[in-house]
Amino acid sequence: MGNSEKNTDRGKALELLYQMLLIRRFEEKSAEMYTKTNIRGFLHLYIGEEAVAVGVMQALTDDDYVLATYREHGHALARGMDPGAIMAEMYGKQEGCSRGRGGSMHLFEGKKLYGGNAIVAGHLSMAVGMALASKKQKKNNLACCFFGEGAAAEGEFHEAMNLAALWQAPVLFVCENNFYAMGTALQYTHSETHLEKKGAAYGIETMAVDGMDVLAVGQAAKEAVEKIRTTGKPFFLVCNTYRFRAHSMFDAELYRDKSEVEEWKKRDPIPRLRDFLMEKKLITEQDVQELEKKVEAEVQKAVDFAEAGTWEPIEELTKFVYSE
Amino acid sequence: MADNKTIKITYREALKQAIREALLGDERVFLMGEDVGRYGGAFAVSKGLLQEFGPDRIMDVPLSESGFTGAGIGAALAGMRPIVEVMTVNFSLLAMDQIVNNAATLLHMSGGQLNVPVVIRMGCGIGRQLAAQHSHSWEPLYAHIPGLIVLSVGTHEDARGMLLSALKSPDPVVIFEYTYMLNMEAEIPAGAGAVDISKAKVRREGKDISIITYGAGVYKSLEAATELAASGIEAEVVDLRVLRPLDETTFLASVGKTHRALVVEEAWRSVGLAAEVSARITEKAFYELDAPVQRLCGVEVPIPYPKHLEDASVPQRGDIVRAVKKMIKP
Ligand SMILES: Cc1ncc(C[n+]2csc(CCOP(=O)(O)OP(=O)(O)O)c2C)c(N)n1
Secondary structure (H helix, E strand, C coil): CCHHHHHCCHHHHHHHHHHHHHHHHHHHHHHHHHHCCCCCCCCCCCCCCHHHHHHHHHCCCCCCEEEEECCCHHHHHHCCCCHHHHHHHHHCCCCCCCCCCCCCCCCEECCCEECEECCCCCCHHHHHHHHHHHHHCCCCCCEEEEEECCHHHCHHHHHHHHHHHHCCCCEEEEEEECCEECCEEHHHHCCCCCHHHHHHHHCCEEEEEECCCHHHHHHHHHHHHHHHHHHCCCEEEEEECCCCCCCCCCCCCCCCCHHHHHHHHCCCHHHHHHHHHHHCCCCCHHHHHHHHHHHHHHHHHHHHHHHHCCCCCHHHCCCCCCCC | CCCCCEEEEEHHHHHHHHHHHHHHHCCCEEEEECCCCCCCCCCCCCCCHHHHHCCCCEEECCCCHHHHHHHHHHHHHCCCEEEEEEEEHHHCHHHHHHHHHHHCCHHHHCCCCCCCCCEEEEEECCCCCCCHHHCCCCHHHHHCCCCCEEEEECCHHHHHHHHHHHCCCCCCEEEEEEHHHCCCEEEEECCCCCCCCCCCEEEECCCCEEEEECCHHHHHHHHHHHHHHHCCCCEEEEECCEEECCCHHHHHHHHHHHCCEEEEEEEECCCCHHHHHHHHHHHHCHHHCCCCCEEEEECCCCCCCCHHHHHHHCCCHHHHHHHHHHHHCC
16 A cells, blocks of 8 residues: 555545445446346446546546546446436436436536546547646646546547647546456557556656555545646556456456456455555444445435336437537 | 258358358458457457467457558558458447548559458447447448448348458458347358349349348348238338449339339438438439339437337338338328
């Protein structure tokens, strides 16, 4: 663990644990609901990577813009979106956060989350544009975009990095390096596997951090955000992490050994934080049990909300193509 | 008489056997695309091929559609016969500059000196609840481009054969494969292989109306025709197959016989292939018509996620049946 934990107080510690647990249990429930065919289409789970979204969001304010990928349930929850509205969205109900039109890959909510973007790397230049707008409007907010290491091979990544640096736009680029783009491992997709080195080519400051350690991620994000706010320049933060589950529900995982997954599970960010906090006597076993209960109730409430949701009438099919 | 033994095969297996045959038959052929190797293909089409042919011929590439498609075009220019797999049409816009501005133009711009014998395959289609960014029917976008040959794999026979013929083409070929059909089984001739890629094909004969379609519309229209036959309507089903250059002879002949035409496609209605087919019928077979040409196309909306809305966005068998009945008994 980094130096940051010294300052970790009990309230904040419980909040971090709570958020990660909520994401974990929410997604386990989503997988169950997928098997029951209540959720369809693609479902990409974030399980194993929770520390990244939770850690980074700590450093952001409500005014910052957040853009994520199709693997964004964790980001939506960590951003404070209502679990019921997210679950209803995944059911396709009109009470969902995108009125059911988007599903799992396209969670949107007002100023909290600008998607849910499912074309890999497609949202990075949008983040640059949003940051540019803030700069032009002399606002102090930044744009934060999350993406995988697979996305960092796309031309769009390089174009977005160059533009952000060129225009000195306040963008926090967060690469969630989970070492696989679908089934293709990092060493088969990048000539330089130390991704943080890519920042230098654009004159962008970078940092790599253990993405399985929520306190370390939080600390790194805090430093990055402070830099961005004081200099107005972009920052590239690489969080090394791991996805415990398949890429999506269609993936047979032929490309990696079970033993590798098991090895990474030993670094599971949730027990890791829990054990650390218990060791430091910041929390007790009873706290953990209460958190589990609270989370379970919330996930159940989300499912109930989704179940009770309604289908948008077919007559409304062509709504939202143009503004009314 | 030719041997008319048939085999039962899935659409996926038919595609795979075609790739395998191509790799075995010509050492210049190689497959490149995202997750074609270690993952086994995003849709398991190339599963096992890496083990059989090795990483030089089954190349996993990084997420970089423009980059690897351009590299495929380059390799084709320099004597290889690459099969570029763009995982799905949805991501092909990132490669579109390479396809449209390079592959499709080099022969012409070089005054006939350069050939680009590249084959670009992409999955496509609607019906798996993948929402707006993953449910595109962009056959018409590619069919718009002179210099490209655009094929639509609407049947198992074509899944088994089109790739092999495409690899013989000196010019760039874009092949659309329909992912929701991958698990569908059908009978094809045991010795099936390369097919003609210049002509449309009448998949069912009929005298009352021509249903002109392609891709995902083919089986849906054939099912509709079966249903219509029960009510005494004999519909002819024309599978366009080759979306560019369009074989108008076949569908004009069909309309000359049936005097009615319904064009069915999943792509959005405005400026689509149905519009083109309809225009050609109007230009060249107007006096054959007993009724105005009708189009049944995708509703002009980004495809929504929920099943009931997704289904309502594209023509279904029942819609085809209703449209035909309306045209025949006004
Ligand atoms: C432009 C584009 N190409 C391909 C895909 C298909 N696809 C979806 S996710 C994915 C892997 C992305 O990997 P990475 O960026 O590392 O993120 P991760 O899924 O690991 O979180 C691929 C190939 C896509 N959605 N968009």
